[in-house]
Amino acid sequence: MVVADKYEMVCGVEVHVELQTKTKIFCGCTTEFGGEQNTHVCPVCLGMPGALPVLNREVVNYAIKAGLALDCEIAEFSKFDRKNYFYPDLSKNYQTSQFDLPICLKGGLEIEVDGEKKWIGITRAHMEEDAGKLVHSGETISTSNESSVDYNRAGVPLLEIVSEPDMCSIPEVLAYLEKLVQILEYTEVSDCRLEQGSVRFDVNVSLRRIGATTLGIRTETKNLNSFNSVRRCMEYEVARQARVLNAGENVVQETRTWDEGQGITLTLRSKEEAHDYRYFPEPDLPPLVIDRGWVERIRKILPELPAARRTRLQALGLSAYDATVITQAKAMADFFDETLAYYGDAKTLANWVMGDVTRLLNTNQCSVLDSPISAKQLAELLELINKGTLSGKIAKSVLEEMYSTGKDAGTIVKEKGLAQISDEGALLGIIDDVIAANPQSVEDYRAGKDKAIGFLVGQIMKATKGQANPGLVNQLLKGKLA
Amino acid sequence: MTISREDVEYVAALARLELTEPEIQEYTEQLNSILDYAAMLERLDTDDVVPTAHAVPLHNVMREDQVGPSFNQEKALRNAPDGEEGFFRVPKISLT
């Protein structure tokens, strides 16, 4: 991506993912979102004197799972370190994290932008604990005279995933982040609910002259929580850095924060004020020795990841586009696969799922996980169309009825007498009536206006309340008019 | 001087300790004498020595992912110097 005609951009991202284990990383407090302030706390996560951490095994399992899904090497020897700094949301004024021996190393994922594929490297991923939440008395932290701290979130397990500075454009960054979140969602290590802060992004950006080989000075903007703010933030920051460079000055290496309201980045800390974290090995936690047996046990329970799913669905006849849409979210992909087990026509199913099913869910702001229509029920409906019991059009309205009542397709068809009329005898009678009632259209058709038949078909459909089998109607009508 | 007055001020800032002028002078002197003594460690060749972070060779100490009891708000805030509506209150936080 060319910036201001003479620069190119280099970008790396650090992503913090909240792992959805039942309990926090070092204590048995619940990780449930919500909950009244300071009710999911205990001596350990409150940093009370005398409290000690005990590592949650499931956090390690989740970290390994995520690492494998991201093609990482899982370390044979790993440990925790203390990252020391003072802040009110940090209950011990140090964060137990991993410094030089993280659990995952050297992975990556493939993105596709404008048809071009590119591999984005992941340097490392490590486990750490989240901090509490600050609520400020004013609009922003700088306009508040006081703040309030809730430690419910303190100690929630995080996986920090650090990318290589391999991205050179904003679309690449967004593609990477979307892909990363999708893969994580598939592993089910996180609910990936950005709106709840389950995933947060720190973006590192620098510019350099086009063709230069050394990296320019970078800034880091922390705690972005949506793809939209990532995009806007990067657009702003890249333009800002270009202005600075064009003015003949150097970009200041610093940490910045994104101001959503003003749409700008602001200095948070300069390099001089940069924290000296004084990392040292966590004395309260023995190190981890991760034998390959442990890694393999987790590899075996890895779900089918998006790329593999797409390939499989394409083999079943879906287009690449359709496969991508269906596998976008794991829940939808799972729903698709579940339905497919009852109803084998992948292509038809894909059309329905991407079309009416998604429309109904979106209109009602419902997640597919809470869908009132089960996979089995959807399959039954599609089977009725296959058998000719329902026309496609009527099936759509049956689907709506299924959504609002939760009833089976078969039940609704029976109750409302919606079965498609494929009885030739019955149809012929109605066809005769319509022909008799519309001499002009008949004449037009016989005169060569093919479109006139559409009108007649419409009349027949109307007379049968849409239940006539349209294909059969067409066939019989043409026969009569011939 | 192993450690200068500026070093002492830097370290005090890192440790969030407000020092008086006499304290800065006193600590500079005392820390210097301690660190000068500690310099004796340099006499030892430790290039091939593995550091000991834990006195006991334990590893993989973990617990099951089961919810345990938590404090209620009252207990959590029992010793809070400024607790309000279930929150711990702190004065103005500047961005640095």
Add this chain to the structure above:
Amino acid sequence: MMIGKSVSELHELLVHKDVSSTELTKAYLERIHTVDPELKAYLTVIEDQALAQAADVDRKIAQNEVLGTLEGIPMALKDNMCTEDVRTSCASKMLENFIPSFNATVTDRLRAAGTILLGKVNMDEFAMGSSTENSYFAKTRNPWDLEYVPGGSSGGAAVAVAADEAAFSLGSDTGGSIRQPAAFCGVVGMKPTYGAVSRFGLIAYASSLDQIGPLTKIVRDSALVLNAIAGYDPRDSTSVAYEKPDYTKFLVNDIKGLRIGIPREYYGEGIDPDVAKGIQSGIQSLIDLGAEVSECSLPHTEYAIPAYYLIATAEASSNLARYDGVRYGYRAESEDVLGMFKTTRAEGFGPEVKRRIMLGTYALSSGYYDAYYLKAQKVRTLIKQDFDKAFEKFDVLLSPTAPTPAFKFGEKSANPLAMYLSDITTVPINLAGIPAISIPAGFVNGMPIGMQLMGKAFDEGTLYRVAYTFEQNTHYHTLKPSLSGEVLARGSR
């Protein structure tokens, strides 16, 4: 008089209903009222709760239920061990009004064993010190001579036992803080192997060095208490699941053929010649009792002090970061949170604590980590290897517990480095994580001295065996301070 008796003797009295737990508790409380205004061992006395606990035990006795060996026995806990609903201060202004909502594991275990908690005893602030002079609240005095320090940081715990203000106490030891005050006050102090006793609820000073242990009048009592408090705790990730023996099984009056090593580095120029003489006489006793004694070397001993003071202060600087006025403890008012942090910590911590936080912060800071902290951890490995090698040839090692007997108030407090150097005989043990015990070994100028026995990891048993044998063949454990300058035989009051 019952308060002068050992835990085992008191247990017999209770079992035979010669005395009730309530009477016993009242006697100790009375004793505290009488002598503690001078000695200042206690920071908090919980009279009502103690009597209530005693009443519970008496109910059991009345119903002829089997009594555990520690049941109904009044004791004290160093004030860095959390006690639910009882103020726990670490002898610091920072925690002057801090009331924990949970018990330390040792508190729970002693409660379960039926002991009576009389109160919390004084210490150097946050366990940093060797004289208890660094307490924010009071200067505990040595009962053998009130102008002398009791040692530290578990000064209050040692004095409570020496002056019959508790049947036993628990202290904590990071660089000698159980053993040295035990030596200065003429009682038995045991620092178990790192990982043998849970640190959950022990307010941390240096995480990889801290251990809790008993202070008692006699060796048998120490074994009884260790039985109650030691053992794996899932709430402490550094706690070890080892096969815990009944430590009283090792109380055998026999050390024939036992190999005792005398590390020459512990008898260097810093050791008071009278102390050296006293220990030498003790060594002779052990030889006479059949032990095989010979000299050995722990060549890296002199590096233990700088290594200890870099590692301990580094860990402490991080462990004490949590004291910032937000969630508990002292808070200084300020316009902004940064000011609050800085002023709270400046006002809440005493000078020694601040000094160690500064030293530790420096040792970890950017550019210095390798030269200081990392280097110290490597030297720690060398020190541990010295012990490992020595234990290939010896069962226990022996040294003076401290280079001198107790010193006078103010004598060492002016020069922090001089104070640190006096820890030379005790800190290597913490760095190596091995167990060590200090037992009364005589007197120098009327003040007690202690003999330190060091053992292999989890071999407290052998330490108890040697200590018990020495004790049974000497009379030092029968002597007690009179609180008026004369040495009186135990049980004479």
